Amino acid sequence: MKKPKSCNSLLGLLFFAVVSTVFIVDQSCRSQSEGSEVKSPANQTAKDETGAPANQNANGEGRVLVTTDLNLDFSKHKVTFIELGADRCIPCKAMQPIMKEIAEEYAGKIQVVFYDVWKDPAPARKYAIQLIPTQVFIDQGGKEIFRHVGYFPKEEILDMLKEKGIL
Numbered sequence: 001m002k003k004p005k006s007c008n009s010l011l012g013l014l015f016f017a018v019v020s021t022v023f024i025v026d027q028s029c030r031s032q033s034e035g036s037e038v039k040s041p042a043n044q045t046a047k048d049e050t051g052a053p054a055n056q057n058a059n060g061e062g063r064v065l066v067t068t069d070l071n072l073d074f075s076k077h078k079v080t081f082i083e084l085g086a087d088r089c090i091p092c093k094a095m096q097p098i099m100k101e102i103a104e105e106y107a108g109k110i111q112v113v114f115y116d117v118w119k120d121p122a123p124a125r126k127y128a129i130q131l132i133p134t135q136v137f138i139d140q141g142g143k144e145i146f147r148h149v150g151y152f153p154k155e156e157i158l159d160m161l162k163e164k165g166i167l
Helices: 005-035 090-105 122-126 154-163
Strands: 064-066 079-085 110-116 134-139 144-149
Touching (some): 064 090, 079 090, 079 122, 090 110, 090 154, 134 154
Parallel strands (some): 064 110, 079 110
Antiparallel strands (some): 079 134, 134 144
């Protein structure tokens, strides 16, 4: 049975529209991720000449430390709040203002560290994470005291830190 010519034309047009739309959306997403600034902890922390994060003040307090260094010094702070995520992950993006606020408000007590596990998977292996974002809290002795997976509201973080006797 032969389809009417107008039906074939309509199907061809529909196919062309779908393929064109997919191509345009794909190109738009690529240009956004490659060409525009993504507001992430990585972009909030300036880099020095060596590519290492430059801190807000001489002792590095009050900023989210964006790093790939797995050898952190936990002894200088009551707790280290480590966020393992990615700068293009939506729940991870939602955590960024929380991390920044905690770093600023509890400078000297809480060190806040961000690892982008999509750019460098080594921290994900070290901390044995399965989903992002994952928050890991490490005491001064380097011992994990708490772990959370997913978006973690600031109030709940502070409540947990109070329960643990840190705040």
